[in-house]
Amino acid sequence: MGSTADPFFGLSTFLAVAEAEGFTAAAARLGVSPAAVGQTVKALEARLGAPLFIRTTRRVRLTEAGAALLARIRPAAAEIATAVDAVGAAGQEPTGLLRLTAPRMAVPLVIDPVVPALRRACPKLSVEVAVEDAAVDLLERGFDAGIRIGEYIERDMVAVRLTRDIAWALVGSPAYLAAHGRPESLEDLARHDAIRYRFPTSGAIYRWEFEREGRSVSVDPPGGVIVNDGALLVSFACAGLGLSYVADIAVDAELRAGLLERVLAPLLPKGPGLFLYFPQRAQAQPKLRALIDVAKRVLRPVR
Structure with a gap:
């Protein structure tokens, strides 16, 4: 014994x-x-x-x-x-199943380019991706790693940068802005339609955050549409339903294509970009090291 x-x-x-x-x-x-x-x-x-x-x-x-x-x-x-x-x-080939959780915003920015490259580099490694905007407890749900905006990652996690820092953006379609006018101040938002975001975990509706004269200001604008999915914030804004508050990297293509336009840009704050995060004890796993190596190689031009 x-x-x-x-x-x-x-x-x-x-x-x-x-x-x-x-x-x-x-x-x-x-x-x-x-x-x-x-x-x-x-x-x-x-x-x-x-x-x-x-x-x-x-x-x-x-x-x-x-x-x-x-x-x-x-x-x-x-x-x-x-x-x-x-x-x-040391020296082991990545095998088994790698389970990842990611918000919808990370799909075109990270998941789409990284997962195919990872599968080509590690054919014996299977990958499962769960797309959800809600906060996720990795250990409780059995995920190896997750992708989130840096400010929402718990401090006891290891975080690896995947994208550049972001600037928050308030956007609307050209048609919506032509019909309702461009807001010139925070007070003007009371006369606009907001496409609101409800946090999937807490159920709270996100208050838009701005910076004015060196102070942080939050606004709870009126609106007839509420979603709990980041992609809908973008698509509904493109459809002219109102203004959406989103990360600029989530609407980069729409801005370049002229489908959306920024408003109140000088008042929008900046923040950390997307990070891969995982428990410290997990970083020695070959499958996780392979993911980090491939992500750094594939996303280097973006970062």
Whole structure:
């Protein structure tokens, strides 16, 4: 069963039980019997002099001592796993399944050029892309990495730049502007139709942000159309339904083609562009390193 003189004895079993919230599930994960898991945990508790789990017929939950131990050793375990993965990944060919989440805005800018190049470079690597504008918990949803605007990425994630910085843009079609006039001030927006954006996760409607005389100003303009999809902001603006507040890189083609025009440009703020993000311990995986290498090569002219 192992020597209790070993300071690491029982810790991997403890982690498995804590994460699986059960002895049977932990045993299946570790490839041992539930009885062996129970004996190891019992020995660890005896060595520490404190119970780590409260066992009931329905579930297993951590004691206060168990929760404190988990908080201390989980980051250390992640560091150890990262070091082992880094050694094991050296020279490996990317295989398996790479799961990515990306907002719709990133499809033409990143997904369209990068995924075909990645498949050509790594034919044994499968790729799954989920397109959704809602905020995503990578670990909870089982994604390897995601793509988001930099300001919306959690600080504990590793972030790799994919595009240039963005400038926010307020846009409308030539037909709409000819019919309703061009707003010359923020106060003029009260007389215009806004195509509003509702955050898929929180359900809140986005307030347009501007900078005037060195101060940040938010505006909640009126409008008869609300969407939760970035692509609809662009297509509805092109259709003349009103003004849309979007990232300039999302409407670059429409602006160059004359389908949309900017208004109030001096008052629009700038922000970080699109970034690839992932947990720190994941960066040693060959499939993720391959994605980063291909993205940097393919997107270099854009960046």
